[in-house]
Amino acid sequence: MLYTNIFLIFGILIILGLSAWAVVLWREVFANQAKLKQFEKQQKDFLASSIKILALAIANDQLDLTEGAIRLKILLDNIDVNLVKQPDLAVFDTIYNATKHMATHDAREAMQLSLKIQQDSERTDLEEQYGEAIKAAAKKLLSTRF
Template identity: 40%
Template sequence: MSPLIVGLLLAALLIVLALSVVAFVLWRRVWLRQKARKAAEAERQVQLAEHLRILAGSLLDGQLPLVEGAIRIKSLLEHYDPPLNQSERLQVFRELCEATAHIPTHEAWKALSRAERRQYEVLFSSLELQHKAAARSSARWLLEEGLATHR
């Protein structure tokens, strides 16, 4: 074999080796990023579950208004586990959200007149009387079974 061919084969071998090292390094970065993303998602799920436990417990203890608790629980459930959110056992949270979706929040609430706010507060009271038992039952189920099956 001529020295030129040997030199070209050696150069080709070095190029292939260098490209293999680069490919390995890049794939390793991709793998590490995927691993970090999965770990972050798992941590996010743990945090959402803990927030749901706190909200459900606060709703049961009467530390959180029923309508506000229902809205917060439903919103977190949408991110935590959409199929769990659609559970028949948690229907009351969806119903309360739908019943109050038209009510202004934050700055829009502050801009309402006293009479308008009072009308909405009457609606809140009516919804609480109508759904309190079901919401407490759903919150208890969520704590005892719903979140326990998703650990």
């Protein structure tokens, strides 16, 4: 009988200890979820702010249309990949896909002049064809809430 009571008390203490530990772990989980939610909100706010800045620069002719469209497509994809599938914003995806083969940075610097001229001509043609749509989409982004 004595051993039974000792084992019973010992078992209850183990259960209480494990229960306390479970409560501590659940609190950590909830705290981590709250931190993650806050981080995601800050990230989304930062992306939204960056989108507004780029859209305003495009609307005010302060940014190259092709570069702006590419940057906006990437930022929009980071918020939601389906945003650039909307008809009003699809031009960003169109420009991105039409220019992704073009060299940038060091690769562009290393290119032959004739290839640079060819890519610049292609980019200019795209801007002439889609310029108004890019500006309209940028203006739409200025009034969009993310």
